[in-house]
Every structure is written in C-alpha cells, then in structure tokens.
Amino acid sequence: MGDKLNLQRQSFLGAGSEIVLGRSRAALVGLGGGGSHIAQQLAHIGLGNFLVIDSDFIDDTNLNRLVGATMEDVRLGTAKIDIAERVIKAVNPAAETIKRRANWTEVTAELRDVDVIFACVDSIGCRSELEGFARRFLIPLIDIGMDVHESSGEFSISGQVMLSMPGKPCMRCMGLVTDEALAKEAARYGAAGGKPQVVWPNGTLASIAVGLFMKLVTPWETHKVTPLLLEYDGDLQTVAPSNKLAYLPAYCKHFDSLNELGDPFWTPDALAVVE
Amino acid sequence: MRTILKLTATLYDDLVQRLREPHDFAGERVAFLKCRPALSATSLLLLAGGVHHVENEDYVNDPTAGATVGRSGLRKVLQAAYMEAVSIVHVHLHEHRGRPRFSKTDLRENALFVPDFWNVQPSLPHGAVVFSFDSAVGQCWIPGSPSPSGVEVAIVGSPMRCTWKVTNG
Ligand SMILES: [Zn+2]
Numbered sequence: 284m285g286d287k288l289n290l291q292r293q294s295f296l297g298a299g300s301e302i303v304l305g306r307s308r309a310a311l312v313g314l315g316g317g318g319s320h321i322a323q324q325l326a327h328i329g330l331g332n333f334l335v336i337d338s339d340f341i342d343d344t345n346l347n348r349l350v351g352a353t354m355e356d357v358r359l360g361t362a363k364i365d366i367a368e369r370v371i372k373a374v375n376p377a378a379e380t381i382k383r384r385a386n387w388t389e390v391t392a393e394l395r396d397v398d399v400i401f402a403c404v405d406s407i408g409c410r411s412e413l414e415g416f417a418r419r420f421l422i423p424l425i426d427i428g429m430d431v432h433e434s435s436g437e438f439s440i441s442g443q444v445m446l447s448m449p450g451k452p453c454m455r456c457m458g459l460v461t462d463e464a465l466a467k468e469a470a471r472y473g474a475a476g477g478k479p480q481v482v483w484p485n486g487t488l489a490s491i492a493v494g495l496f497m498k499l500v501t502p503w504e505t506h507k508v509t510p511l512l513l514e515y516d517g518d519l520q521t522v523a524p525s526n527k528l529a530y531l532p533a534y535c536k537h538f539d540s541l542n543e544l545g546d547p548f549w550t551p552d553a554l555a556v557v558e
Numbered sequence: 559m560r561t562i563l564k565l566t567a568t569l570y571d572d573l574v575q576r577l578r579e580p581h582d583f584a585g586e587r588v589a590f591l592k593c594r595p596a597l598s599a600t601s602l603l604l605l606a607g608g609v610h611h612v613e614n615e616d617y618v619n620d621p622t623a624g625a626t627v628g629r630s631g632l633r634k635v636l637q638a639a640y641m642e643a644v645s646i647v648h649v650h651l652h653e654h655r656g657r658p659r660f661s662k663t664d665l666r667e668n669a670l671f672v673p674d675f676w677n678v679q680p681s682l683p684h685g686a687v688v689f690s691f692d693s694a695v696g697q698c699w700i701p702g703s704p705s706p707s708g709v710e711v712a713i714v715g716s717p718m719r720c721t722w723k724v725t726n727g
Binding site: 299302303306307392393395396398399419420421422423446448449450451498499500501502505509534540541543544545546549550551 | 564565566567568569592593594595596597598599600601603605607608642644681682683700701702712714715716717718720722723
C-alpha cells in the first residue's frame, strides 16, 4: 500500500517498464474532451512526467465531455490544466506535473524536453504548426481529431488518430493538412458556435492514442507494425488503419532539410543562461 | 545541463548498416553526424539531420588504430561543417551489447580533433559518440567550456530508445 502506484497487472509490458514509464515525459496540448481522457489514462499507466498546456477555463458547455470536471468546477471557472493536474495527482501523487495556462507557443522551451506530444487541438492550422514544431525537435506527435458532419438532416461521427513520427509521412503527406483546408478554416475564423463534441468518440480516440504511446515507450510486442493513421467510424463503431496508408511515400519530403531542425536563431550565449 | 543527441531510427539504422560494411584494411568505419543544436528548458539538444560518410579511399592504413581518417577525409568533413553550418558528431560502433566505453586512443583522438571543428564553426557544439548494439556514450565540446561534457542518446522511432532509460546499465 502507500502512495505508490501498483503496476503489477501491467507487468507484461516488460521488466523495466515501470522505470521507463516513470522516467518518460509527455506533453498534452489541449485539455478538453480528448486531452482530459488521455491525461487520466496516462496517470493510470504510471507515466512519471506530465507537461499540460491549455489557456482555457472550464464553462458549462464542457461538462458533457471533460473527464474529471465537476459542476463545482463550472461554478468556480476552474482552469482546465488544474482539473487535469487534480485527476493525475489523485491517481498517482508521485507524478510530476508541469502545468502552463498558456498557448503552446509560449511554452516551447519546456515542450522541447518531452518524449512525445499529444495534440488535442481543434483547428487544422494549430495541429499543423504543432507538428512543424515537433519535427523541428525530433519529437513524435500523436494527434487526435473528431468531427460530426451533417448531411440531408442526418449526422455522422468520424475521427482519426495519427502518429507523426519524425522522418516518416507527415500530416501533409496524409492529406490531413492541405492549403485548401487551411484557407477554408481561415475564412470560417470567428464564426459563431463551437463544433459538436461528445464524450464517447473522444474516449475511443484517446484510448487509441494512449495505445500508440505505449507501443513507442514500452512495447508489449514488436512484430506488428503500428499503422501511422487510424480512422474512426463513429456510426459503425469501428477503428481501422486508413486506406491512405497504401499510397503514402516512405519518407516525408515536407520536413527533410537540415534547416528544419533545431533553433533557427542559435547562439551559444544562451548556454550561459541554462547553466 | 544535459546534452542529448537525437536521431531518427531511419537515420540510425542506415548509419549502423554503413558502419558495419567491411573495409579492405580499416578495422572499423567511422562517420560524422550533421546536427543542428537547440536549447530546451533543461538540455542542449543535438538534432541529427544527416550523415557524412567517409569514403573508402579516405581511410589510411595504420595498424595501430582501428580506423584512421586521412587528411583529405578530414578536410571533406570540415568543409561540410562549414558549408552546411552544422555541429559535427563523430560516430563509430563497438560491436557488442551493453554500455560501450571509449578506448584510451578514442579519448585522446576525440580531444585532438573535435575542437578542430571550431575552426570552421566556432559557435556550435561538436562531439563524438560511440554506439554499441543497444547503448551509446559520448562527449560534447560546448563553446566557452574547456572540457567535454557527457552525451546521452535518443533514437526517435518505434520503439523509442534512450540511453537514460536503459534499465540494465
Ligand atoms: Zn510530409
């Protein structure tokens, strides 16, 4: 007993898995419907180090899907990062949680230190910028997204989980980010009303995302190649590797230059500050 | 402050394959990683984006050393460092499992030639890393610091492999 998380039932992950998980560090960008699910699961599996980033406070429209949030939080207007930290610490008090109530672009020094970034953000522009950052510092990025479409009076739920691995196909390679989609999004900017979001598709996508993370950090088998893009059909309730995978290039041509790596404004003077 | 060399699994696999190719007389091969540096909240990151391989004819036949790169070979690396504005990390492979160690000769040679890269890229860190099949150790010379610091290595792929998370030493 005591305050230490007992991970006996997941010992099949390997003899050193508890230590590896304890030393691993993940960033969660966005602590809404998707990110809050991921935070909870990562706490349960024994991740040792969290960086949680979100500039938002909870409001009453979030309670239908934000894991760990309470009616009292809505009344108080609690920051989403504080709810995430509370959930993490309640499961695993030993976990280190760095929380930043900010846009991720204001937290780049800390973000460079993580092993994996979870992108749980709404817009195509934002996930594309975050991927550019992750590639620059050779950090795998796991992106989740869900959508509800309306056509002739009926609704359809879909979504996807993508592993953006440095050197491998990126969101542009996979057609998740296109100039057309970015332009369309920019034109819509500021339009009233949020996109529809519900708890159960987020839970499915978050679980797949955590599964991808576990295969990176403490794989339980090494023979099956994990698909880089998984598609969720919320109407049929299925998740399957994307058909696009068959047509992808082996390597990404969008981020293949030395100039896309590291500090664009490197100066050794900055070293003195770190030491 | 920690120093971490990061490279993709794709680049690493290609590197190891090339380092293991037999040579007519050189006992081992070496290569040079072309990196760009960055600072994080806690670490100096060396982000590898390419490999400068040593051509067969640029090894010199010296029975006292495993691999010796001749003057023309070194000149080519220095030129690459200058032209592409990169940090250079010298790499070679010890073909065993477990934590590798630099030999005395390695340490002496590192101290001689690594700071030479400051002649062409004075503001960048440069280093040397020796890999085993499942681990690595390294040294990095950081501008303004007279003695080298240790280097940890992270191979970014599926699975992720990091020297500081290896639990069997
Ligand atoms: Zn691409």
